[in-house]
Amino acid sequence: MKRFYFEEEGIHTQEFHVPLYRRASAQDVFFIGFGLFVLSYLIVFYLISVTNIFIKNPMEINISAMFQSPSFDHLFGTDFLGRDIFSRIAKGTEAFFLPGLLSITISTACGVLFGVLSGMYPRFASKIISYVLDIVDSIPRLIFILIIIVLFRPSIYLIMTFVGVTSIPKITAYVKAKVQVLKKQGFIESSRALGLAPTAIIFKHIVWFSLKSVLVIHATLGLGEAILIETSLSYLGIGVQEPIPSWGNMVAMGADYFFQGRVWLSSIPAITITVTIMGLYLLGDGLNAIYNEKVTR
Amino acid sequence: MSLVAELKKLRVYFYDQKDMRFIRAVEDVGLQVERGSVLGIVGESGSGKSVTARSMMGLNSGEPGIIGGEFYFRPRLESRDLIEQALSRGLNATSYRRGELLNLYHGLDRYITFRSHPFTVIKDAEKWIRRNSRVMEQVRGKNISMISQNPGSSLNPFHHVGKQLEKTIQRFSSEEIGDAEVRERALGLLQSVRLRNPSEIMQQYAGSLSAGIAQRMVIAIALASHPNLLIADEPTSGLDTTNRYGIIDLLSSIMENRDLTLILISHNIRLVELIATHIVVMYAGLVVETGSTRDVIKKRLLGHRHPYTEALLSSMPTDADIKKGRRPRATWGSVPDNKLVSNGCPYVDRCLHARGKIRRKCRSVRPELQELGSGHFIRCYLYYR
Numbered sequence: 001m002k003r004f005y006f007e008e009e010g011i012h013t014q015e016f017h018v019p020l021y022r023r024a025s026a027q028d029v030f031f032i033g034f035g036l037f038v039l040s041y042l043i044v045f046y047l048i049s050v051t052n053i054f055i056k057n058p059m060e061i062n063i064s065a066m067f068q069s070p071s072f073d074h075l076f077g078t079d080f081l082g083r084d085i086f087s088r089i090a091k092g093t094e095a096f097f098l099p100g101l102l103s104i105t106i107s108t109a110c111g112v113l114f115g116v117l118s119g120m121y122p123r124f125a126s127k128i129i130s131y132v133l134d135i136v137d138s139i140p141r142l143i144f145i146l147i148i149i150v151l152f153r154p155s156i157y158l159i160m161t162f163v164g165v166t167s168i169p170k171i172t173a174y175v176k177a178k179v180q181v182l183k184k185q186g187f188i189e190s191s192r193a194l195g196l197a198p199t200a201i202i203f204k205h206i207v208w209f210s211l212k213s214v215l216v217i218h219a220t221l222g223l224g225e226a227i228l229i230e231t232s233l234s235y236l237g238i239g240v241q242e243p244i245p246s247w248g249n250m251v252a253m254g255a256d257y258f259f260q261g262r263v264w265l266s267s268i269p270a271i272t273i274t275v276t277i278m279g280l281y282l283l284g285d286g287l288n289a290i291y292n293e294k295v296t297r
Numbered sequence: 298m299s300l301v302a303e304l305k306k307l308r309v310y311f312y313d314q315k316d317m318r319f320i321r322a323v324e325d326v327g328l329q330v331e332r333g334s335v336l337g338i339v340g341e342s343g344s345g346k347s348v349t350a351r352s353m354m355g356l357n358s359g360e361p362g363i364i365g366g367e368f369y370f371r372p373r374l375e376s377r378d379l380i381e382q383a384l385s386r387g388l389n390a391t392s393y394r395r396g397e398l399l400n401l402y403h404g405l406d407r408y409i410t411f412r413s414h415p416f417t418v419i420k421d422a423e424k425w426i427r428r429n430s431r432v433m434e435q436v437r438g439k440n441i442s443m444i445s446q447n448p449g450s451s452l453n454p455f456h457h458v459g460k461q462l463e464k465t466i467q468r469f470s471s472e473e474i475g476d477a478e479v480r481e482r483a484l485g486l487l488q489s490v491r492l493r494n495p496s497e498i499m500q501q502y503a504g505s506l507s508a509g510i511a512q513r514m515v516i517a518i519a520l521a522s523h524p525n526l527l528i529a530d531e532p533t534s535g536l537d538t539t540n541r542y543g544i545i546d547l548l549s550s551i552m553e554n555r556d557l558t559l560i561l562i563s564h565n566i567r568l569v570e571l572i573a574t575h576i577v578v579m580y581a582g583l584v585v586e587t588g589s590t591r592d593v594i595k596k597r598l599l600g601h602r603h604p605y606t607e608a609l610l611s612s613m614p615t616d617a618d619i620k621k622g623r624r625p626r627a628t629w630g631s632v633p634d635n636k637l638v639s640n641g642c643p644y645v646d647r648c649l650h651a652r653g654k655i656r657r658k659c660r661s662v663r664p665e666l667q668e669l670g671s672g673h674f675i676r677c678y679l680y681y682r
Binding site: 123124185186187189190191192193194195196197198205209210 | 354356422423430434436437438439442443445446447449450451452453454455456465468503515518519522
């Protein structure tokens, strides 16, 4: 009620700490809700495909049921070999789910470590870390992925490890900037004056209290990016190979039949990719909007 | 008379990366704090009060500055062994002891070399910082606690203030205590700092507290660790007048109830005068006058007071002074730049008393602290015998 009163007065007051539910605008609520919906169906699809409790087997070829348009029997229709597209989309999450998590874990863990080190101890660590990360940052990602595929093997785990490593510099820069602001705050000095050990200050007061929201946001954005890279590689035919479904190779295979009027073969996986990535990015945006409170008065 | 802390010839220099040289922040500062007494440090901003306090806490070490001198401190019995362990590490001598006092800066001189012409300081920074922080980690909190300048920013903005107080109580209690016990102690502490509805305030965030309440909260957190020595660095600077006297009154009542020694730092000499037993007046990184409050402030005879103390007092006249027709008088000029270290007295440019031959002497040679009465020292040629 108080908040409406202030808005009627035409005074926009930003309270220092406003509860989360009061900070969120209608747009933020929509973004976050949409993002959570996307996340939940990703998790459900993944659980279905690991436990293998499909209604229709995604790998089963049925020549008599080729090119069926969406119906109650086949929710998203069937493809050129009569396989159920809905089940294949569910199965397709397997291609990026764990590799994506791997990439996020690598980038956030190393990013936080390097960011905190170079933010807290600028004399000792900052220069060498920034040199190394500048080199990593200058690597053209897609070309190097192709080189990796040529040199080793087209393993999605290898590719996602590389993606994780190349997104370390971004997170490091963010964490470093945040740590540099936070460590000059009075409450950090007060906790030092109270005799708290430096490691406790770094991990409790800086990383856990102040950075966890940032990390959640970066993780969502990172997952979106991982999906994008996996699908684009599979679309180009250098990611997941054909009988095993992936959203990217489903689009590529279905594209041949697009102008025959069988649009669902390629457009349904394509729409799924769009909605999913948009959902994850919007989730990051919404969280960013409500979590980014001012640190100083 | 038993001392809690004694600072001898403290000097702190900061490194200016732009000009590639050291800047004097504090030089030749000495002070003694007796057990149960209140020591007031006064001076304008830039006179080195906060630097003195922060180097007593070991909080200056993060920057590439240097600290020299001796800091004798009487720690609590239970933490004495740990401090001695940290002090004797790498050294076989026990020269850090002086009676019950321990020299917390012992062994730091090894890493620093002074050269006077040209003035340079060579310092092994990493070893210096490591040793200093190892010793000071044992001292901070349990032995020395600090109330810093801005109460709002010294509380974590992301958590309930009550939680921060409870965590501090848990951390410094000698035995394991349950949540209910912790909460009870927290409420007791908050009542002792005269907060009216403690259980409501504990639910709030730092940003939604008013400055006076936040300062009381900070004092409660500082007291939760049962310190020997409490350093209050401008505890009243952001507060309105009534709250200001409330905090000073609170501090003096806390002093009565606990075994606590207080160092009160302020630029407001009239406020310090209220509770301090001894006063140190600082100017441009030097102690210009020190003694008991009676000696420094109440003696009316000119000839027993430093011109700078005179200027501080006349800029804030009391009611009695105003009745006599003494108006507040501003001193012209400001604190000299720390980069321009002169050989003479730093106050000479603003001094209205020194004339003629004495003034020429003031410009060329820096005066030393001279004892006037018992325990009353002054750094001025006007009163040299």
